[in-house]
Amino acid sequence: MIWQYILYFFIYSSLGWVAEVCFAAVKEHRLVNRGFLNGPLCPVYGFGMVAMLVLLYPWKSSVLAVFLGGMVITTAIEWAAGWLLYRLFHARWWDYSGLPFNLGGFVCLPFSLLWGAASVVMVMAVHPPIARLSAAIPAGILRLIDVLLLALFSIDVAGSAAVAVGFTRRLRQLEEVRTALRRASDRLTRVVGGHALTADELWDEGRLQLALARLEGRDNAAEALAQLRARQAEAAARYRDVLERLQRHRLFGAGRLLRAFPQLRMPDLPEVLERLRRHLKK
Numbered sequence: 001m002i003w004q005y006i007l008y009f010f011i012y013s014s015l016g017w018v019a020e021v022c023f024a025a026v027k028e029h030r031l032v033n034r035g036f037l038n039g040p041l042c043p044v045y046g047f048g049m050v051a052m053l054v055l056l057y058p059w060k061s062s063v064l065a066v067f068l069g070g071m072v073i074t075t076a077i078e079w080a081a082g083w084l085l086y087r088l089f090h091a092r093w094w095d096y097s098g099l100p101f102n103l104g105g106f107v108c109l110p111f112s113l114l115w116g117a118a119s120v121v122m123v124m125a126v127h128p129p130i131a132r133l134s135a136a137i138p139a140g141i142l143r144l145i146d147v148l149l150l151a152l153f154s155i156d157v158a159g160s161a162a163v164a165v166g167f168t169r170r171l172r173q174l175e176e177v178r179t180a181l182r183r184a185s186d187r188l189t190r191v192v193g194g195h196a197l198t199a200d201e202l203w204d205e206g207r208l209q210l211a212l213a214r215l216e217g218r219d220n221a222a223e224a225l226a227q228l229r230a231r232q233a234e235a236a237a238r239y240r241d242v243l244e245r246l247q248r249h250r251l252f253g254a255g256r257l258l259r260a261f262p263q264l265r266m267p268d269l270p271e272v273l274e275r276l277r278r279h280l281k282k
Contacts, residue, residue: 003139003142003143003146004131004134004135004142005050005053005054006146006149006150007134007137007142007145007146007149008046008049008050008053008130008134009043009046009047009049009050010041010046010146010149010153011046011130011134012045012046012048012049012050012122013041013042013043013045013046014040014041015045015126016041016042016044016045016046017034017035017040017041017042017045018040019045020034020035020042021033021034028262032259032260033256033259033260034260035260036085036093036160036164036257036260037156037157037160038156038159038160038256039152039153039156041153041156044077044078044081047077047081048073048074048077048078048115049122049127051073051077052066052069052070052073052074052119052122052123053123053127055069055073056069056070056073056123060123060124061124063120063124066119066120066123066124067116067117067119067120068116069119070115070116070118070119070120070122070123071112071113071115071116071119073119074112074115074116074118074119075107075111075112075115078106078107078111078115079103079104079106079107082094082104082105082106082107083104083106086106088161088164089164089165089168090168090266090267090268091164091168091264091265091266092105092263092264092265092266092267093261093263093264094106094261094263095263095265096108096111099111163257164257167257168266168269171266171269171272171273171276172268172269173238174238174269174272175268175269175271175272177234177238178271178272258276258277
């Protein structure tokens with residue numbers, strides 16, 4: 001029995017991924033590999049469907065029971081997944097804060113109702129033929145398929161988690177450099193007077209050089225200018241390095257995550273994240 005449910009998990013994770021890709025294609029007019037994993041899987045759908053099959057089996061013939069039970073189960077799993085990802089990576093991979101009756105931005109009533117309706121369709125219409133087909137697979141072959149899928153799934157989870165951790169670490173490095181630049185700008189302001197350099201001047205090499213050129217003739221600014229130039233050169237090098245990594249990994253890496261989760265939010269790193277997102281759009 002357990003091997004059947006493992007297969008169901010992968011089947012419905014794949015169907016959920018297809019649904020997410022189709023939804024994104026209609027909404028954003030482009031094909032995007034949706035989901036946290038690199039492979040064509042959205043595990044939250046697999047976990048949700050397996051949980052419904054286990055918990056709602058005695059009432060599988062009741063539309064109302066499947067609707068209410070499916071709504072509660074899928075909402076709980078979606079909330080748990082969103083909260084866990086936030087705790088692990090300090091990022092909101094989706095955000096329902098703008099929708100009514102949301103809970104922490106992880107779940108909301110409109111989508112919960114949608115999950116309830118989808119549960120009725122999946123449990124009462126889609127699952128029966130899938131169950132008949134999977135039951136026809138010999139036990140030995142079924143176990144072999146499940147073991148292979150679990151192995152690939154484990155590798156994908158580990159690799160995707162490493163990408164997310166590395167992405168967050170690089171963003172934090174950029175934020176540290178941005179803070180250092182701001183401190184250097186403030187010091188320059190105290191030395192020569194006037195207004196502090198703007199964020200655009202600090203990050204954009206062309207604008208920064210123009211801002212520095214206006215101060216070249218002031219002897220008392222020489223040391224501060226040298227420090228700011230060094231900070232800017234370091235920031236520009238790190239910034240280009242991150243962008244190059246993102247460009248190289250648009251299909252399997254941090255760049256893909258940004259495209260897969262257009263509503264990705266990092267409360268601790270909003271400015272750096274938004275700047276990278278604008279660059280990728282270009």
